[in-house]
Amino acid sequence: MARQGRSIFALTVPTFLWLTVAVVLPITVMFYFSFLSASPFGTKPASLTLDNYATFFTKDFYSFLAWRSIKLGLLVAALCALIGFPAALVLSHRLSGYWREALLLLVILPFWSNALIRIFAWTMVLREQGLVDQAVHAVLPWAPSVGILYSYPAIVIGLVHSFLPYMILTCYISLQAIDPSLVDAARGLGARDHTILRRIILPLSFPGLAVGAILTFVPVVGAFMEPRILGGRQGITMGTVIEDQFTEVFNWPLGAALSFILLGIVLAILALCYPLLRARFRLG
Amino acid sequence: MKLVASCALSALAAVAVLVGTQTAALHAADGEVRVLNWKGWGTDEPWAIEAFEKETGLKVVHDYITSFPETFTKLRVNPGYYDVVVLNAAFTQQAAAEGLIQPIDTSTIANFGVLFPDLRDSPELNIDGSNFGVVWMWGGTSVSYNTDVFPEPPTSLEVLWDPKYANRVCWRDDAEDSVRFAALATGQDPDKPADMDKIREKLLALKPQIKALWKSGDEWLKLVSAKECDLSTVWTNNTEAAAVQDKLPISFIVAKEGAIAFRDAMSIAKDAPNVKGAEAFINYMVSVPFYQGWVKVGGAPVSANKEAIEQLPESSLTRTVLAAPEALPRLNFKGPLTDEQRQSYLDLWQEVKASFAQ
CATH class of the missing domain: 3.40.190.10 (Periplasmic binding protein-like II)
Known part of the structure; x- marks a missing residue:
């Protein structure tokens, strides 16, 4: 028993150490900063205050932007699920061998390029006289020009593309784990495809779908690069507002407070979903 | 609990080592x-x-x-x-x-x-x-224009608000410059604008005009190369580089209301x-x-x-536009801003951008 305890200790220490240095320490420091009345490293003496948190409630546009970021997160997560789940289903249940490996590789491939480069690539595809526009005009020369760059749909397209692989991979792993004999048994008992999907495949793969949705929703709520580059005058999000506090005016306390408010909102949403998740994951 | 404590201690030790190497680097210059x-x-x-x-x-x-x-x-x-x-x-x-x-x-x-x-x-x-x-x-931050669209250079900052160029303006995403331009356009001192409400209204009125908001010079060049805008607020040296190096049909003005200079x-x-x-x-x-x-x-x-x-x-x-003797008096060299001004300009600009997105 003691030996097992020691090996568990030895195996987990590097992870805990890394998490402490890379995650817990910076977040603790930022949490502390969010209560300061003046920036750290500044000339003014700083005292503890709640003003930075109060600022969020005194200006209407903060709550508007927070709500906008959350809607964006929900929309992107939903679209990723709609596109990603069928793709994962085909990968896990319809394909095998060489084709499956090749397609999985294609799903993972975007991860190998820099996120910024992918976003700039989208600007070339989506702009007027870009690839989409030219393709449409090759078929329908009389169609009006299609340039959706610098609009809200452009932001959504860029983000869905960025996060789709997470959804496909998490769904794929859940779907892989479903025993094929369950499907055969259902079919043997006369269940049709949509019944099998609804009664067996969806419930059993729900954990993958839920994890994929969380992995998409949480980062999208804080996204700032994609909206700024693709969104034009639609490009402001809670993420860009926080970024500006850090880089433009060096108001770290306000930037930190806004980040923690956003984090609080995200955690509250996840907490609301917890009963549903707990039932599905068979926790507790 | 012990585990957490020992993790925290090791983390602190790691930070101390990092700081140590930084100080060592200080003395080898x-x-x-x-x-x-x-x-x-x-x-x-x-x-x-x-x-x-x-x-x-x-x-x-x-x-x-x-x-x-x-x-x-x-x-x-x-x-x-x-x-x-x-x-x-x-x-x-x-x-x-x-x-x-x-x-x-x-x-x-x-x-x-x-x-x-x-x-x-x-x-x-x-x-x-x-x-x-x-x-x-x-150098200056001023209005640059597409010379194919404007055979005659515009003369006033009001061209940025002209409905004829709706959705054709690429605006520099910068709180201070935005406030300074709006101050010039409303006839106020760009260092100490007296009427911030007027500035807010002027900036809000940009909504239909803006095609894109850009931050880096490279982003701006991509926009202009792709003919996304007829007008932009941009540094004069970037405009000159776009005209000379990239052979784009572009030039800039020092408007009658003035330009920003640094x-x-x-x-x-x-x-x-x-x-x-x-x-x-x-x-x-x-x-x-x-x-x-x-x-x-x-x-x-x-x-x-x-x-x-x-x-x-x-x-x-x-030589011909920016440092021309007749234009020099219209350049407003940026004066210092207080931290409070800087923060209030950013708050105002974020509020304006939020309304662009509504």
Whole structure:
């Protein structure tokens, strides 16, 4: 028993150490900063205050932007699920061998390029006289020009593309784990495809779908690069507002407070979903 | 609990080691000149560094900023680390007052005598008889226009609000410049606008006009190359580079309401480890060969060196539009802003951008 305890200790220490240095320490420091009345490293003496948190409630546009970021997160997560789940289903249940490996590789491939480069690539595809526009005009020369760059749909397209692989991979792993004999048994008992999907495949793969949705929703709520580059005058999000506090005016306390408010909102949403998740994951 | 405590201790030890190596690096600076500047703003031109290093045997090491407030943070947090600091002249007094930069012995700067006297001797750079910054470059932020769309250059800032160019304006995503432009357009002092409500309304009225908001010069160039905009608010040197290097149909104006201008100077950090190296570097940066080299590769603003300007081609936009005698009085050199102004400008600009998205 003691030996097992020691090996568990030895195996987990590097992870805990890394998490402490890379995650817990910076977040603790930022949490502390969010209560300061003046920036750290500044000339003014700083005292503890709640003003930075109060600022969020005194200006209407903060709550508007927070709500906008959350809607964006929900929309992107939903679209990723709609596109990603069928793709994962085909990968896990319809394909095998060489084709499956090749397609999985294609799903993972975007991860190998820099996120910024992918976003700039989208600007070339989506702009007027870009690839989409030219393709449409090759078929329908009389169609009006299609340039959706610098609009809200452009932001959504860029983000869905960025996060789709997470959804496909998490769904794929859940779907892989479903025993094929369950499907055969259902079919043997006369269940049709949509019944099998609804009664067996969806419930059993729900954990993958839920994890994929969380992995998409949480980062999208804080996204700032994609909206700024693709969104034009639609490009402001809670993420860009926080970024500006850090880089433009060096108001770290306000930037930190806004980040923690956003984090609080995200955690509250996840907490609301917890009963549903707990039932599905068979926790507790 | 014990585990957590030991993790925290090891983490602290790791941080201590990191800090230790940083301090060690502090004391090995003899053959180096450490420069703090914007990325891609002249001092880090590879050919220039090569020429300087060859001439002096000193190695140039750069650290970069993304805003002037960041310069202050870096100088405060790393005293005795930097040698040369590029500062907007509007910030020089504040830096000197805080004891972040030191007086410069101008007799060691051989090119000091050929700098434009009114730039060089400005009270912003000379405090109590001591020089705290050698004026280096100046330039403008103004309205650039597509010369195919405008056979005749526009004359007023109002063109940015003209419904004819709805959805054709690429605006620089910067709180301070936005407020300054709106102040000029509403006839107010861009350093101390009296009526902020008027400025808010003027900026809100931009909504139908804006095609894109850009941050870096590279983003702007991509927009203009793709013909996304007929008009932009942008630095004049970027416009000139786009016209000369990229052969785009573009030029800029100094509108009748005025344009925004800046002046950058080079200062020596307090307790700089290599003052002699810093003086040599500043002297090279204000020299004619450096400016000629920068003009050749493109993107150069206007040199403070009189001889360097006289050697620019007659046709250059810098000479014919920006530094033209009739335009000079309409340039509003940026004065210092307080931290409170800066924050209130950012709040206002974010509110305006939020309304663009509504």
